[in-house]
Each structure stands twice: as C-alpha cells, then as structure tokens.
Amino acid sequence: MYTGIQHLHSFLTYLVILGLALSIIAALVGHFSGKPFTDRDRKLALTGLIPAHLQWMVGLLLYFFSPMGFSSLSGQAMSNSLLRLYTVEHPVMMILAVVLITIGFARAKRLDDSKKQFLNIWVFYLIGLVFILSRIPWAAWP
Numbered sequence: 001m002y003t004g005i006q007h008l009h010s011f012l013t014y015l016v017i018l019g020l021a022l023s024i025i026a027a028l029v030g031h032f033s034g035k036p037f038t039d040r041d042r043k044l045a046l047t048g049l050i051p052a053h054l055q056w057m058v059g060l061l062l063y064f065f066s067p068m069g070f071s072s073l074s075g076q077a078m079s080n081s082l083l084r085l086y087t088v089e090h091p092v093m094m095i096l097a098v099v100l101i102t103i104g105f106a107r108a109k110r111l112d113d114s115k116k117q118f119l120n121i122w123v124f125y126l127i128g129l130v131f132i133l134s135r136i137p138w139a140a141w142p
Contacts (some may be wrong), residue, residue, distance in 0.1 A: 002065050003073045009058045013136065015051040020101070020129045023048030024122050031118035045121050049105045052128070059097065063091055082137075090135045097131035100124050 023056040026044040030037065063069040068086040077083040104124020 012055040019051040020048040027118045027122035036119040093131045093135035099129040101128040107132035
C-alpha cells in the first residue's frame, strides 16, 4: 500500500506542475490582455487548484504511512538533511503552497475587477509553484 501511495504522489506532481503552469499562463494572458474574467477562466484556475489539493491529501496519507514521515520526527531528524527534508521542510512548504493557491483562487472568486482576479491567480499560484519546486526531493523523484 505504501509503495502505491508513493507512486501516486510522484505521478500527481506532474499534474500539479502542469495544472499550475496552465493556470498561471492563462491568468497572465488574461491580466495583460484586459479581457473580462469569465467562467472559463475560473475553470482554468481550477486546473491548478484541484490537483494541488488532491496531491496534498495523498501527501498527507503518505506522511503518516511513510517510515521517513511523521514516525521519524525527532531531534535526530534535524541533524540529517534528507530526513529533515522529508519530515519537516517538504510538508511545511507544500502546506504553505496549497494554502497560497487556495487563497489566490478564493480571492479571485470574490473580486469584481477582472484585472485583479487574474492578478490574484497568477501571483498566488506562481508563489505556490515556486514553493513546490523548491522542496521537491529531486534526487528521489522519478
């Protein structure tokens, strides 16, 4: 079961990066072209939000089932850089990324000005994507 969750988590990362990239590009185009924020744009923003939330849920499961997750959280983990990445840095940065992505989407939904809606999506999604890319364990990622 653990291996299946780990593979799913790795696969979903591709969807998250792709979804966020599409959402950011669409929001940038919308922001700088001055077009109105439509339902289509909201759905494009969801292509970044939904995979990020799904990935977070799978990651949460993995965190509690993994031998390098919650069970290894101790003072020893702080002295080992790889263990610290898996037990503290990766989970914290991913939670922050998902929170930022969610805030960007929620703010864009509530605003009336199209330019500000697009701005909220591309800024918050871009920061979230940078957080995600900064803490992916590249050495172990297939």
